[in-house]
Amino acid sequence: MTDVEIKKGLAGVTVDYTAVSKVNPETNSLLYRGYPVQELAATQPFEAVAYLLWNGELPTDEQLASLRAEERKHRALADNVKAAIDLLPLEAHPMDEVRTAVSVIGASDSSGSGSVLDAAGSPEENLARSIRLYASLPAIVAYGQRRRRGQEIVPPRDDLDYAANFLWMTFGEEAEPVVVDAFNRSMTLYAEHSFNASTFTARVITSTLSDLYSAVVGAIGALKGPLHGGANEAVLHIFNEIGSAENVVPWLDKALAEKRKIMGFGHRVYKRGDSRVPTMKTALDTLIEHYDRPDVAALYDALESEFVSRKGIYPNLDYPSGPAYNLIGFDTLTFTPLFIASRVTGWTAHIMEQTASNALIRPLSAYNGPDERHIDGYVPDAAHLEAAERAEESA
Ligand SMILES: CC(=O)SCCNC(=O)CCNC(=O)[C@H](O)C(C)(C)COP(=O)(O)OP(=O)(O)OC[C@H]1O[C@@H](n2cnc3c(N)ncnc32)[C@H](O)[C@@H]1OP(=O)(O)O
């Protein structure tokens, strides 16, 4: 053992600068390129937020129209992506489905073929790839849900904005404005959160001068875990287990006695509540009213107040998002893929930032295995030993 100080999980370690977003637990605020996320969620279509994250400024009308036109060009599910998804078992987790789809898109991107020396791509290529991925993901997520339900694919509609079209492709009917608005807000809130585990994964992969798609595929893998993005799915499993508000106390007694983590609560950075929760909770309340589901509000409030009063640990964004996506009609397993569709904007903004100011990310470790030892006396595989001796003789 050495006496170096180990920061398990890199907790509290600042590893680089970023101009993409600022998470401030002291003021409980989150800024995207300087703008409070609450203001963006209340006033901007998700397309404008994506533009902001990539370009550093909100778009002019013309810039927004041009991004929208580009997004519409890539909305339809590509044949080879559909074919790859169709090869997967229906029981495959949708996160694996989306991860596979992104891999196929990456492998099919002709601008990325050739030598590994060209993998990282130019800023222009990477912005174009980012837009294509962000535009392609709704069709992938929507198709996944429809195929698991045995429903036909729904082609995109050019007359709908991003959020409305996403819901159209998923459900095959036009969503009510109140639902589109809540969904659009959730997309904005999920878009970016500095050096969270998935974004950091994307930056690590990018730092080797690998390509944008590989970085996004890795980020999807990191997002899947229930300590990170998978928590929005996990919240619904917990809600289903509890059933209704009156079961919260006995359920929590047992869960805490078993030392279970209560999904949707706690955060590595925010210790006094997640800056995004009030905005998402308001969106959830609108949906609860729209769908007339006071039972959801009762369960939500009961679990929150009981857990906070016992543990002093507050809800994170996944807590209100899980029930909101459930009310909209998304299948539970689709919740984290929705997170991907949004966060791909933040990931790609970070990938471009990392590329522009790169240093290979390679920390040190402190060794705590056995002291140096030698293989004398250890009997190796006889056939391997013979082959090695023959190779030595013939050398
Ligand atoms: C969008 C997002 O990705 S937000 C995060 C989504 N993840 C979740 O909701 C999963 C549930 N939450 C957690 O597991 C944690 O709060 C994390 C992983 C998010 C943050 O973890 P860390 O900052 O590493 O805090 P850590 O896990 O060390 O928790 C500190 C203490 O609080 C406890 N704690 C933290 N969160 C929870 C929780 N949700 N349920 C029960 N106990 C918890 C821990 O058990 C630990 O207790 P101990 O000191 O007695 O061992």
Ligand SMILES: O=C([O-])CC(=O)C(=O)O
């Ligand atoms: O910041 C984190 O660690 C997790 C999180 O809330 C996010 O990625 O949105």
